[in-house]
Amino acid sequence: MISLINTWKNLRKKGVMGINQRNADYILKYNNRRNYPYVDDKILTKMRAIEAGISVPEMYGIIRTEHDISKFDEIIKDHRDFVIKPAQGSGGDGIIVIADRYEKDRFKTVSGKLVLHSELEYQLSNIITGLYSLGGMRDNAIVEYRVKPDPIFKSISYEGVPDIRIIVLLGYPIMAMLRLPTRQSNGKANLHQGAIGVGVDLATGITLNGSWFNEQISRHPDTDNIVSNIQLPLWPKFIELATRCYELVDLGYIGVDLVLDKDKGPLILELNARPGLNIQIANDVGLHQRASIVEQHIAELKKANKTETVQQRIKFSMKHFSVLGGR
Ligand SMILES: Nc1ncnc2c1ncn2[C@@H]1O[C@H](COP(=O)(O)OP(=O)(O)O)[C@@H](O)[C@H]1O
Numbered sequence: 001m002i003s004l005i006n007t008w009k010n011l012r013k014k015g016v017m018g019i020n021q022r023n024a025d026y027i028l029k030y031n032n033r034r035n036y037p038y039v040d041d042k043i044l045t046k047m048r049a050i051e052a053g054i055s056v057p058e059m060y061g062i063i064r065t066e067h068d069i070s071k072f073d074e075i076i077k078d079h080r081d082f083v084i085k086p087a088q089g090s091g092g093d094g095i096i097v098i099a100d101r102y103e104k105d106r107f108k109t110v111s112g113k114l115v116l117h118s119e120l121e122y123q124l125s126n127i128i129t130g131l132y133s134l135g136g137m138r139d140n141a142i143v144e145y146r147v148k149p150d151p152i153f154k155s156i157s158y159e160g161v162p163d164i165r166i167i168v169l170l171g172y173p174i175m176a177m178l179r180l181p182t183r184q185s186n187g188k189a190n191l192h193q194g195a196i197g198v199g200v201d202l203a204t205g206i207t208l209n210g211s212w213f214n215e216q217i218s219r220h221p222d223t224d225n226i227v228s229n230i231q232l233p234l235w236p237k238f239i240e241l242a243t244r245c246y247e248l249v250d251l252g253y254i255g256v257d258l259v260l261d262k263d264k265g266p267l268i269l270e271l272n273a274r275p276g277l278n279i280q281i282a283n284d285v286g287l288h289q290r291a292s293i294v295e296q297h298i299a300e301l302k303k304a305n306k307t308e309t310v311q312q313r314i315k316f317s318m319k320h321f322s323v324l325g326g327r
C-alpha cells in the first residue's frame, strides 16, 4: 500500500491523470454517449472495423440464447482452438482461451487446464445471462479465432497473447503500453487479471520499464527476462490502426487494444471508452501532461481553421511524446 501511494505521489509531479479528472475532463467531455455501443459491444466494434477495412479476429459464431447453445458444436466443428468471450465484458472476465481439443468433448485452455464440453456450455450460459456484462444485462457470447502470438514475445511473455494498449485523444495517440500475460493472468493480458504493463516509446515502439500490481518492475516475474529495450515489430502500423479508431467510432478519448498475430499481423481486439490509468505507472509519465499538449495544439489548429490528417496527427505525437529521442 505504501509503495502504491509513493508510486502515485511521484507520478503526480509528472502530470498524472486521476480517476475523477479522467471522467469529468476527458470521458464526459469528449465521449458522446450515443457512440458507446460501438465500443461497449465487441460485436458492433468488429462490424465497424471490418467495414473500414481494419482487421480483427474472425468471428466463428454468436450465441444469443440458451437455445443457441445447441449450435456451439457446429460453430467450432472446423476449429481445434478458439476463444469464448462476452460481447459486453471487460477486464478479461469471462474469457476462455481454448488452445486445443481432444476427442469431441475435451478441451485444453492456453494455460494447460483441461475443460469439459459441459463446462464450456455452462460458461456460455453464464455469459448470456449477463454474469460478465456491464450492469448485469443479458449479453451475447462470441466464439472467435484464437490469436497466436508472434514469436517475438516468446522470451518475455508467459502463455497467452500479449496486447498493445494505445490511448488516443481526439485522434492523437498519447501513450502506449505492452501488456504481458503472466502465470496468474490465465493467458489474458488484462492488468486486473495479473498481467504486466510495460511502457512503450511512442515514436519508436521500443519497450521501457514495466509495472505489476502498481509496482515498477524491470523483469517478467515468470520468465525473469528483462522487459525493456525490445523493439515491437510493425510499430508504425500499430500506431496507424489505433489513430484511425478515432474516426471509426467517433469517440474523443479511447483505449485501443491491439494484438500481433503470427500469421495475420496486427489486429484490433477491442476499444475501451473508459481506459484504465495504470498505463501511467508503466510509462512513468502522466496522461494529463500529454493530453494538455494535444488540447493546446488542437486549439491552435482551430484558431487557424485547420484540421490534421491521420498521418499529420501521428507525426505530431511521435515528435512530442518520444522519450527515447527518436533513435
Ligand atoms: N481472440 C483471442 N485470442 C487470444 N487471446 C485473446 C483473444 N481475445 C482476447 N484474448 C486475451 O484476453 C484479453 C482480454 O480480451 P479483450 O477482448 O480485450 O476483452 P476485455 O474487454 O475483457 O479486456 C486480451 O488482452 C488477450 O490477452
Ligand SMILES: [Mg+2]
Residues within 6 Å of the ligand: 091, 092, 190, 257, 270
Ligand atoms: Mg481488453
